[in-house]
Amino acid sequence: MILSFVTLFSQQKTTIKPIINPSAGYELAIKTENLEGKTIKLSIYSGNYRTVYRIDSVKVNKNIETVIFKQKQNVISTIYQLSITGKPQKTDIFVGNGDKINFKLTNENVETISTDNPLNKAFFEYQKKQNGEEKTAFLKNLQKKYPQHKALKIFNLFEIRKNLKLASNQSIEDFRNLMLKDIDVDDKAISLMPNAYSFLNNFFTSGEINSENYKAGIDLFFKNQTCTNNNFKFYTNWIFKNVDLLQTRNINDVPTYFFNKYINNTNCMSKTKDFYDASLKKVQSFSKNPVGSVIPNFELQTIDNKPFNFYEFPKEKINLVMFYDPLCTHCIIEIPKITEEINNLERETQLKIGKIAVLNISTKASWQDFVSKNKLENWTNVTYKEGDTKTQEKLDVFSNPNYFILDKNGKILLKVYNLVFIKNNLLQ
Secondary structure: OOOOOOOOEOOOOOOOOOOOOOOOOEEEEEEEEOOOOOEEEEEEEOOOOOOEEEEEEEEOOOOEEEEEEEEOOOEOOEEEEEEEOOOOOEEEEEEOOOEEEEEEEOOOOHHHOEEOOHHHHHHHHHHHOOOHHHHHHHHHHHHHHOOOOHHHHHHHHHHHHOOOOOOOOOOHHHHHHHHHOOOOOOOHHHHHOOOHHHHHHHHHHOOOOOHHHHHHHHHHHOOOOOOOOOOHHHHHHHHHHHHHHOHHHOOOOHHHHHHHHHOOOHHHHHHOHHHHHHHHHHHHHHHOOOOOOEOOOOEEEEOOOOEEEHHHOOOOOEEEEEEEOOOOHHHHHHHHHHHHHHHHHHHHHOOOOEEEEEEOOOOOOOHHHHHHHOOOOOOEEEEOOOOOOHHHHHHOOOOOOEEEEEEOOOEEEEOOOOHHHHHHHHHO
């Protein structure tokens, strides 16, 4: 699975020179009360509300203390997330170059934070509204009040257009052109927006989902882009993820079409070689062990060194095979959520799911600890036999995490984790 790491800072990766621009960076001061010993986190999004990267944190050491998040380098003006370690509440804030913003927080619920900054004060009010239409109207009025604020404009347009519906008398091309109106797809802030994925999903999947329509969407969206554009890698990774999710719609030729037309050229090969190689590998994965085929048999060994043969594994109606690396950041984030969701689904439906967790690296040093920590004891825990390099290649699972959803005969139903898909097929 190809996953992108978002670059927050707009400077190139060169030797850092002294900052001359006095408006570079930001300073966020939070006056805290009753938060001694708590850690406040500052994070950024990467296309959706679930994918968050912490960029800074500060521990409160006194009962009354002002803590400061400070950045001296140029940043991309976008939406940041504030949270407190161990607490579920989150609050979004707009931050841009030169911003010096004061906040006040008097309890552990970060949603109660206040500020004298007019834009964020209004944005806090927006986040607390429950009615969808009321939120949309409020956001539109906020955009009118701050027409030059680019991050607010992008967020507002994405919020509106992620829910646009294709009219019965409207062509898909006209609809997509309307979706793109007034949006600079090369704006760096887009990859840091929490609603970018929702916008992209509506753009590409409105109307009938088939290979022809999807390719037409690609040609319209990427017509003025190359692999060196600001967001090209972000969009490419989303395309691959989305086609993964739509594998049952028989559009597996889309990645090859996209790769050959927009990536498979000397410019991409020379200027973005790592990206080119990763994209090629991902495209090839769509033709290896495709949805609808039966997964090839594989022989591994269990965590207590017993032989494991997949074809002899007692399969359920629905089976989830998960490949992971205990040190993989995305595995650390995703797997605890997955084990909890699968356990809850089994309790809710009173139906059993076949569960296989495959240690997808050669070293076993942290295996048992990872299994215990992530509540994988009721999964079948296996890994490769000593010296086995062919099974990983046969299954085409070099990245982590990786998933197969299988039926009782070992037929591949999906090659990504999707709880709704698992539940629907389990209850059929």
